[in-house]
Amino acid sequence: MSSRDYLGEFEHIVILALMRLGDTAYGVTVRQEIAARTERDVSVGAIYATLDRLETKGYVTSRLGEPTAERGGRSKRFFRVTAKGVSAVNRTHRILLNMSEGLNLVGRHSWSHASFCHLP
Amino acid sequence: MESRIFLPPALAVWLVNFFAPDKQAEAIQGDLAEEFSRLASSSGLATARRWYWRQSITTVAHLIGNGFCAAPLLIAGAVLGGCLLLWFGGDLAEQARYYFHWQLYAHGFRVFRVTAAEVQVERFLAIMLVGSLVALALKGREIVTAIALSLVCAALSGLAYPVWTMMHNAELGLPVRLFQLESSIAILLGAAIVRQIRLRGARQHRTT
Numbered sequence: 001m002s003s004r005d006y007l008g009e010f011e012h013i014v015i016l017a018l019m020r021l022g023d024t025a026y027g028v029t030v031r032q033e034i035a036a037r038t039e040r041d042v043s044v045g046a047i048y049a050t051l052d053r054l055e056t057k058g059y060v061t062s063r064l065g066e067p068t069a070e071r072g073g074r075s076k077r078f079f080r081v082t083a084k085g086v087s088a089v090n091r092t093h094r095i096l097l098n099m100s101e102g103l104n105l106v107g108r109h110s111w112s113h114a115s116f117c118h119l120p
Numbered sequence: 121m122e123s124r125i126f127l128p129p130a131l132a133v134w135l136v137n138f139f140a141p142d143k144q145a146e147a148i149q150g151d152l153a154e155e156f157s158r159l160a161s162s163s164g165l166a167t168a169r170r171w172y173w174r175q176s177i178t179t180v181a182h183l184i185g186n187g188f189c190a191a192p193l194l195i196a197g198a199v200l201g202g203c204l205l206l207w208f209g210g211d212l213a214e215q216a217r218y219y220f221h222w223q224l225y226a227h228g229f230r231v232f233r234v235t236a237a238e239v240q241v242e243r244f245l246a247i248m249l250v251g252s253l254v255a256l257a258l259k260g261r262e263i264v265t266a267i268a269l270s271l272v273c274a275a276l277s278g279l280a281y282p283v284w285t286m287m288h289n290a291e292l293g294l295p296v297r298l299f300q301l302e303s304s305i306a307i308l309l310g311a312a313i314v315r316q317i318r319l320r321g322a323r324q325h326r327t328t
Contacts, residue, residue: 026147026151027147027148027150027151028151028154028155031151031155043175043178043179043182044148044151044152044155044175044179045148045175045178045179045180045181045182045183046178046179046182048144048147048148048179048182048183049182049183049185049186052141052144052186052190053186053189053190056190064146064147067150068150068154070153070154070157071150071151071153071154072149072150072153074146074147074149074150074153075146075147075150076147076150076151077144077146077147
């Protein structure tokens with residue numbers, strides 16, 4: 001594990017969205033999933049810039065789908081999280097948990113150790 | 121029921137295509153087109169067009185930012201190369217120009233006179249060539265590299281200005297100061313031409 005082998009905040013959110021969406025993860029659905037769960041209206045460019053970075057790091061892979069008429073004959077690019085990406089999410093969760101342990105967080109989020117540790 | 125086909129603003133489509141890396145261009149354009157159609161059907165064409173423009177501008181900004189961050193060393197190398205070309209190539213171009221004009225003069229074109237405007241045009245074309253060469257060297261990152269090089273040129277011009285005013289004890293007017301940005305404009309123009317030619321080539325390749 002390198003010292004820079006961790007996820008930034010938005011990278012973390014995007015990878016979690018990909019994991020939630022499974023085989024249907026492409027730009028539009030990722031954007032909608034993030035908007036629905038975080039109430040953040042992110043741009044298509046932000047999603048693709050992050051996905052490009054994650055792909056370079058080996059955390060996600062992509063494949064082209066079939067072109068469709070509603071997209072002006074353009075293909076979708078489907079994304080999938082790799083085992084390395086899942087490990088990175090797990091590691092980032094562990095770091096967050098360790099850092100927040102013992103702190104009296106306002107609102108007491110439903111964070112629990114158990115919810116993080118089902119990942120490899 | 122017949123579904124209507126809505127077309128996004130052509131200029132915005134071109135803008136995204138111009139800045140998007142080849143690998144991502146199709147997916148980004150497709151995603152934008154898909155959401156644009158949906159929004160145009162539900163909220164009207166004007167709203168959808170506004171949304172498309174907003175998305176295009178933020179997308180371009182992200183693509184430029186990501187372009188810099190993805191390969192900083194490569195871009196820094198290209199910028200350094202571009203600066204060296206501008207520095208040493210400028211002298212070579214100057215010598216070539218004098219040689220060319222001397223040859224014309226020697227072969228009887230005695231009416232030929234070099235005006236300041238012609239020198240300026242030749243200089244602009246030479247810098248455009250440097251912009252094109254830098255863009256040719258970095259396929260897929262043409263515009264990002266050209267932006268970096270033009271920013272460096274603009275910064276150097278900005279630094280040179282106070283030195284010039286101190287040495288000559290004179291102030292330059294705003295039009296002249298803006299004119300100093302010609303190098304940056306020439307670099308961007310040269311790279312834009314290369315990018316446009318490559319996009320056209322890629323489009324033709326896809327259709328065949």
